[in-house]
Amino acid sequence: MTTAGVQSSPPVAGRQPARPALIVLRLPWLYLVSRRVPAALGLIAGLGVLLWASLRWHWNVAGGPAAQDFIPLAIEAGAAAVVAVTTYGPFGEPERAAGRWLPYLRLGAALALTAAAFGALAAAAAAGATGAAAGGLAGGTLALLRNLAGIVGTGLLTAAAAGGAFGWVGPFAYLLVTEVALTGTTTTPWVWPAHPAHDRGAAICASLVYAAGVAVITVRGARNSGRGPSPE
């Protein structure tokens, strides 16, 4: 008995070979479905509608200009939480062992979802600003990009530390810290939402947090319950 002739499966009668483009897309598609990215996109769209409504009808928290930006910030944190939770993978160790392309898929998904969240919220902000007697987003799209990216970074870092299912904790904890800072007089650039859109230090801090989050989630992925204690 030899192994000759069993190195490749015999062709199955009647099955058409898949086209190369479909083969290339199949793995990312399966990855996105396993991370519930379609549902996440739907939720992000819903948050965009909420942002539009808040701008259209002037939902504000009383206080200074920074405090009045708190509802958009809460919505941005919600979008960041959704992005962070998509890092949760149901397959655990087998996927890590077999998934050669996994880091690239994680990187692509994180970047694409951040871009989708930014696009949805920016479009909602633009639409909310054009209504009759409507107010725009404080700081414009530049501040939106900075705030969203930074808060997504906190979510990705939390997912890496506590598990993808608990990635939402980071953005909301950061939001609460920001809320306290907005009521006082903060100077640290690490509370970037409290700074003007063109503040260089705040932009650098937000970028660093986002870059760190994307890097960690790309290389290590979200923590899963098989790697030590976690709340999952």
Added chain:
Amino acid sequence: MTAVTAAPARPRAPRAASAVPLATARLLRIELRRNAMPWILPLIAALFWFDSYRPSTGQPPLYLLRTFWNMGQGHTIIDFGPFVAGVAAWMGSRDGRRRTRDLVTAAPRARYAAQLATWAATAIWAVGAYLVFVGVLFAVYAHQGVAGEPPWWWVAVGATAVAAFSAAGFAVGALFASRFAAPLAAFGGFFAMVESSQTGFRDTGGWALILPTNSNGNFQPDSGIFYRYLPDLPIARLMFLAGIAVAALGLLGLPAWAGGPRLRRAAAVVTVAGVAATGTAVGLASTARLGPHGIVIPALHDAASDQPIRYTPVCGRAAGVPVCLNPAYQRYLADVTAALAPALREVSGLPGAPVRVSQVGALYESSSGVGSQAMTIAGHPPVLSLPLGAAVVTLPGPDGHRGQRGAAQAFDQSLVLLFAHAFAGAGNGAGTPAQQAVQAALMQGMGVPIADQPAVLSLGPSSWAPATNATSGPVYGAARRLTALGPAARRAWLTAHLTTLRSGQLTLGQLP
């Protein structure tokens, strides 16, 4: 064998009955051990320290002021609620996520009962942690010598709010089992609290008083010091939040997989009862009115709550005049006597000069915790009533969230302003031009130069603030003329004209 068969059979029913609570206790114990809530508690503790404790330390050491931010404006609830809702949703979605719903449904115990055990364990962790954290907070305050009474009713409201968040989050997770249930529940909790704050800051009456972050009418300027925290509004809020919790838990029993028809009917009744409690609480809050000591809800009001808190005043002397304060303000006695001494010295011997200074409880007006009533001089012999708790008095010491030391000078100047205003008989408003001129001259004599007075006036109620910072108008011109008379002539003029001045009949032209 005969002996065995002759022995009376043991009744089974009591054993079965006792086994049910035992099994429930075991189930609860397992759920407590397997719960995700403890994992989030260190984070909540850190946020609680950062958001609820740290800003409060910048306030003067009175429970009323220390807890206005974290209890009155509901920040302890904001710190807990969204995270508790998120974790509760995660626990509620457990069967759905693990696809064990059918397995659990086939177990002897109704799935609804098992879910309630899971929720109870989640709520026990969350509410227990809330009570522990608040207990530590108050213990630290007590160690720091914070005076007054803690707002216990608001602690009960906070604990019930945490339970309501856990129930609502759990229901979200159980009914929509998904990885996104937890972040959505947390976001919903956050958004609800943000909207509650928005409405709470804006609406000073009506149904919006039921919102747990609405501070309007919650904390009077001297609650827990001169008078009690009125329990009317907290009781309505307890009903509101408990109703939400009960309704959310009732919803869990409505789907077909929850249990049998009888159990589902019972769950429907529970849901309706929860909704009814919530609606009743909102209706009660709509009948609320602002009383001198806080929000009064006629259907819930107990007249015993209106009884003042008895105390033995602590006294000192300023320019020979006894100054008596509530013991909660004892640490400010030296500051008060030092600030009032030049004022009392300036008016000593004049008609209506107070022979005693007595602190009175500051009262509330319908904006967020602001008490802006002035000092008054009344009685025979005249007694100066000093509302130290009013917002127009800037207590010396730390200043709110800004972490800056409040200027002792602002405290001294605000007391001088309030004293001179009361002595001139100007009442609650800015006073007549003549009264304003005499007030300015008195303040100059008390050590506040006329050039500084427009800024000092801004420390008082908003209606006293001058339109401009200029000191060149006719009022200040008359004040300068009065000051230029010299002490003896000025005292003689004041002795002759103070009664007319206080009646408001003296015109600016009648001043020297």
